[in-house]
Amino acid sequence: MNNTVILPMIMPILLGLIMVIFRKNIRFQRLLSIIAIIALAAVSVLLMNQIRNEGIQTLQAGGWEAPFGITIVADMFSALLLLTTSIIALFCLIFAFSTIGRDREKHYFYPMFLFLISGVNGSFLTGDLFNLFVCFEVMLISSYVLISLGGTKVQLRESIKYILINVLSSSLFLLAIAYIYAITGTLNLAHLSLRVAEAGQDGLMTTVAFLFLIVFGMKAALFLFFWLPSSYSAPPTAVAAIFAGLLTKVGIYAIFRLFTLVFYHEPEITHLVIGILGAITMVLGAIGAVAYWDIKKILTYNVIVGVGFIIAGLASLTTMGMMGSIYYLIHDMLIKALIFLLGGMIIHLTGTSKLKEISGLIRNHPYLGWMFFVAALSLAGIPPLSGFLGKVFITRGTFEAEYYWLGAIGLITSLMVLYSIMKIFMNSFWGETYVSKEMEKGKLNGSMMVSIGCLTAITIALGLGAEGIQDYVQIATESMLNPNMYIEAVMGGNPIR
């Protein structure tokens, strides 16, 4: 029992509620949200160290033992994601201070932002399938508000579609929960794992597993990504960056959790299908990224490629592949937020997202240009930046599992990613400088530069100092590949199994 585990979930909600009262006082809201996010980061570092020293931390709410009560579990995988979440949230928040605009700030931007973080953290921490649904909904409802907040024409049009897709996939999620409850009689993930292991993963169970794969695939943009490019290009930059960094990753987390903890008995069916879906996602995403000449479109298609690549590590189901997936997931969350912020700054400066109308920015904005260059290399996985290690491990994992085609597709698409992102760099930063600094549409200011500067520094540091988090990633991999550790932590000492 450890009460710290619930803090990342409950703290943002409580502080967000306080902010709702002080609607007019924006300075207070900014301060409180920064404090909340920094406190979240501190709590997740604390949790990581507790998990390293004492094993997986759990909380049985109200003292009701595992299969009956509400279980909250923090293993190393979730703690790492919690920390990454708070880092991205911090810098997107700082970026939002100067870009989001007074109107949105007055209409509950900060409380909604914190509710979103709370939903994301809750999804990472919950040990119960139904609570996963509830946390997903907390996250989604806040994202509905954030995507439509401001009410421009594009936002309204895209938010309608975004909500429709997510309402439907939530219904399918409940459907899958109903089926699995009928088969196993439990919704606690650890208990579910035990029951599935006892009864064997027969055809019916595998079918339900695929239903879950469809649901989470829709949220994670794994193969079912048709909704993503238009909805992620609608909201303002800070919101788009936090969406790109977090929302699809929660779906990926859910796929990882279910297919390593519960449905791991038939990898030659389920994980092969996951691998195929990942490969198709990478190829289609890369084609989209190469084809467009619009900054927002290229960046959103890059989100899709990243999803496919992370999933490839899960498909291999080897130690190497999983370790790569965790590295790459952390890297991908950071870099997607960074690249969206950078792309947003280019659009902010020039007032257009069409590459052919932009050129020669590097003369007036050298720092921005070089940071974009570093981020682009990191996105493509060039050493010594943060994407490299994950890419090596995932590729080795797929080769070890003899999915050579999957590794090959991953490498080919990363070249296409490099081309697509260099296309942005070369077209917008190189070439003739037509406009002087005074003629530009927007101005850069301190808080923007601080947030992207820090994120760039983190991606360099994560690449050079990958050894530093090696320990933590190894523990996370180990506990993911041994479901018994999770089950023991949740159900340990409970005679009723």
Place this chain on the structure above:
Amino acid sequence: METSMSILIGVLFTIGTYLILTKSLLRIILGTSIISHGVNLLILTMGGLKTGGPPLLGKHDTTFTDSLPQALILTAIVINFAVTALFLVLSYRTYKTLGTDNMDQLRGIEDE
């Protein structure tokens, strides 16, 4: 009983899918609402229908009703209520701002 419930759920899903495939925004929202009613009934059916016992398990009881599906449905209904309300408000705002509720015209154009 379970069989007729399953047929009813199937009918609800069919109606919901049909409504979602239409072009009018209001019908689409009603469609999502009907589908989620179908899902709620499904959870109830999957938990086992009438068994004739109370939802309490004693030493001598032979029958007992599972109360968990009802708790799940209650939560799902509340969430669905909130989401539908938000969805309706947003669609009204969209209609007022964009002047149409036809999904064909909400497709979006390249230059905006």
